[in-house]
Amino acid sequence: MNRTLNFNAAKKDRTITGKITSISSPSNVQLQHLYRGDFSIRVFVSNIRSLLSHMDSVCTYLSLNKSIVLCLAETRLDSTIVNNDLAVPHYHTPIRKDRNRRGGGCAVYVRSDYYVKRLVDFQNTTFEILVLRLTLPNKLSVIIINVYRPKSTSIKRLNERIKTVLDEIKKSKYKKDRIHLVGDFNAHHRLWSNNNVKSTKAGEIFYDFLEEENLYQLVRVVTRDVSGTCLDLIIVESSSFIIDIAVRPSVDRSDHNFTEFKIQILSLKEKTERTVYDYNAVNWEKVNERFSEIPIHQLLKNYNNLNERVTAFEQILLEHIQYYVPNKKICIEPRNKVWFNDKLRILYKKKWKLYRKCKNSSYHFQLYAKAAEEFKAACTITKEDYYKRINLKVCASSANW
Structure with a gap:
């Protein structure tokens, strides 16, 4: 059993295939010229249904798959369980958000050769959410938010909390880090599972929330076989750097499959x-x-x-x-073009200022559309003029060389 999915950048047009494939979105291609030397980190996500009782399976799973990060939901831990009982060779002690031994909770394992920091400022005692910042070998960082939503927690309240966390991160010194939201949200939408199982009410509300916030839910296959639902999700702001998404078999008595994905890390070209x-x-x-x-x-x-x-x-x-x-x-x-001059920079800044205002005003939207057309036309003319000048010099008489 190894079900994998292939999808494009459009939210509503993704298909399932039988082998691991990488994302091929236009945004990925457009960004490649800004970067050099790439590698990827593997992240696994699952509802474990009691971490302590599945420790042997978790150790084996990590040993075989060599994942960098393992995000677990419904760990069912409390303060009576010490970290030594949960230790895994070659991994940091788990970062935990406990509830009690009967249910809930989440935890994250990170391989010991990676530096990880828990961002407690973005956490709240009411919600089972872990916010971590992972520093990569190329000195870039990514943020991973591990979430478990019990059915007793309103999906609307969770949506509000997620929005608050994302807004706070964007206002903080971590605003340039790419954010990955994962976990068991107990919210199923029919478009995610690619079958005929009806969407739950929570799934419909959460789907609309992701649409409004311009977030991408990337899993497009069943993650809980007994109900035929997709509950274990991977949510990002951009799919450009996510590859090889797969859903793999569960461990022991857990009825949730493992969801795996890779974050492709590319080093920015130096200025x-x-x-x-x-x-x-x-x-x-x-x-x-x-x-x-x-x-x-x-x-x-x-x-x-x-x-x-x-x-x-x-x-x-x-x-x-x-x-x-x-x-x-x-x-x-790295993104500078040889033909991009000061006039174009002024037009670009004008367009960008109007873009930030156009969402709340139809008047500013019209101004933005006009500025965007003006900028596009100016780029075309400037680029053509530049290459015409180069062509004239190249084709000139050798006496001028």
Whole structure:
């Protein structure tokens, strides 16, 4: 049993296949040029229905699958269970949110070669939610929110809490981290299970909430066989970096399957600096006069090798130019285009300001649409003009080279 799903970026148009496939969304392709050197981390999610009674199975599962993160729901733990009883070799002690031995609770295991921090500021004693920040080898970080919603907790109250947590994260110093919301939400929607089992009331409410918040629920297969429902979910703000989603067999007496996915981690290309010289603002007579005063021949006598003399002369000349020619350093972002000029930057900022206002005003939406068209047209014209100039130079007579 190894059911896997393949989906595109559209929320309502995903199909199930019989093998592991990776996401191929337009947004993924568009972002690739900003990054270099990729790797992925494996994350497993399941309702374990008592962690203590399934410890042997959990240890075996982690040993075989080598996952980086294991998120568990309904751990059924309390303060009488110490962490030593839950230890797994090569993993940090579990990060826990306990309720009692009869039900509820959640926990997360993280492999010991990864640094993890519990973000308690975003947690609430009323809800069974764990918020963690995982630091990756490339120094980037991701946030994983593990959730268990018992049926006694209103789905509307949970929605409000999730929205609060997401809003608080976006206002914090972690606002640039990618967020992954996982767990057992006890909310089933027919579109998620890809079968004829009717949506639950909680599932319909939660589905609408995700639509409103522009969040993607990626699991599209049954995760609890006995009811034919999809309860163990993976929710993200963007599917661009999520690959290889699979639903695997449950352990022992648990009636929930394991849900697995990989977070593809790509390192941002570094910014580069370039020095730009303004040769039109130079008094060349003064530059030549000062340069002639430098005892070049005397300085080069210190070098016997011709290559060393050339290198020394280049250094003297560049230092002279650096001193007398006005210049400035500019930072080149990975996404910068050679034809993107200051005029386009002004138009882009104007469009972005209107975009932030257009959601609440039809008047600003019209202004935004107009600004977007203006920006798009200006980009097309500027790009064409740039390449025309390059083409003219390349095709010019060799006498000008």
